[in-house]
Amino acid sequence: MEPPSPPDAPDKTAPDDPSSTPESPRQHHTSQDLEVSSYLEATLEGEPQPEAPPVHPQTVIVLDFGSQFSMLIARRIREAGVYSELVPYDAPWDDVRKLNPAGFILSGGPASVYDDDAPQLPTYVFESGLPILGICYGMQLLAYQLGGKVEPSNEREYGHAVIHHASDSPLFGGLSASLPVWMSHGARITEVPPGFQPFAHSDSSPIAAMANDSGYIGIQFHPEVVHTRDGAAILKNFLLKVCGCTGDWSAGNCITDSVARIRDQVGEGRVICALSGGVDSAVTAALVHKAVGDQLVCIFVDNGLLRKDEPERGVDTFHRHLKMHLVHTDSEDVFIDALADVTDPERKR
Incomplete structure (x- = not known):
């Protein structure tokens, strides 16, 4: 025009x-x-x-492992009133530290944890002592690097699914016991790492969510997409209840x-x-x-x-x-x- x-x-x-x-x-x-x-x-x-109030020194870092939804994760975090930065998975700690991280979210990605050149989670993520939320590949990577087992699935799970949970996890606080979500993965976790407990499953994923007492959480589905009905609430629960963010950023x-x-x-x-x-x-x-x-x-x-x-x-x-x-x-x-x-x-x- x-x-x-x-x-x-x-x-x-x-x-x-x-x-x-x-x-x-x-x-x-x-x-x-x-x-x-x-x-x-x-x-x-x-x-x-x-005048807007000063920026609160709380940043949730999204480590990008190549997902098409990585930018969307950062956007959803900001929509929840928390500042977020999307950084490459191999960003040096000195750069990340300057952002005043309050927690980490690991994006999905196209790789397999067993690929020779698969992206790995930096050790500083664990050494920081901050909460972690792994999404899809991020969950599998969390499990794999901490001693769990990830195996190829006989049936690729792609599209709508329903997960069922029966726990007091803060991630699903205030939500129903069965949740419609969006899945997109060809591998699944068959054994959680030491210290973790599974707390959700779907028909094709016996371990659709896992967590430990250190604030490390993994979910196999994508809360950032609109197809996951309560995705915004799930992310907000992680930001406010797990990371301790105040949610007053704009x-x-x-x-x-x-x-x-x-x-x-x-x-x-x-x-x-x-x-x-x-x-x-x-x-x-x-x-x-x-x-x-x-x-x-x-x-x-x-x-x-x-x-x-x-x-x-x-x-x-x-x-x-x-x-x-x-x-x-x-x-x-x-x-x-x-x-x-x-x-x-x-x-x-």
Whole structure:
């Protein structure tokens, strides 16, 4: 879909008051192709929002073992009011430690624990003494590395299933004894590790969940997908009842925390930010400007390859509406001349 025609470039001699122009630029940008300027101007002109509380130093780490649902796990955690970071399964402890972990969730994955190159659980996960929730491959890996037995299943379990539990496990607190869940696995645990007890089963998985007294829990199903009816409640039980998280995080905390960290890092210094007109640089500029104000100088280079009137809109948004110190240079001829006779798209890029 073609975006609507943008407004004419603003009169450079016009006063900064938006009401001095015939129409607000935002009125021209209502389409499926939402412009960065629309987001930023709407934020600026909207009702003031209360400051979010500081970020709580609780992060639940999702170790990614290659599941297609790994990002979804992190999202579900944040929806439960707990901050989460998705990191590779082999991330070094020094990087993870800085995130103030309150617990670990091990994602599913396509590998078998018996593969020669199967991803392994880092030893620091156990040494940390923090709660662990293994999902699907994560459960099998937990069992395998702690001395249990994992075997290929004669019947792959994929799709809807019903698990039955009869325990006082906090994971299923407040839920019915039989739960519809989503399974996707070709192996199963036939013997739990020393110190663990099975506490749920399905028709095809005699051990669909296991736990020990150290806060290590494994579940064979996927609580992060909508097909598991009570998946959100199961994850929230782990976060609040097992990890001890408070559940008071929100997305607004990210802005407050980012602004505070920027102020701390910049101090009395000055900052230069390159603006492309895209979302990444626009959000960066908005955050830095919110943190340090006139200590920020933005540089916007018109390379002649932007959409019609996009440079004018960028100048209008960042300089006139957001009051940023903006250096704008028209370098269209330089870029167009350099691209003359270049046909290879990678060279152009």
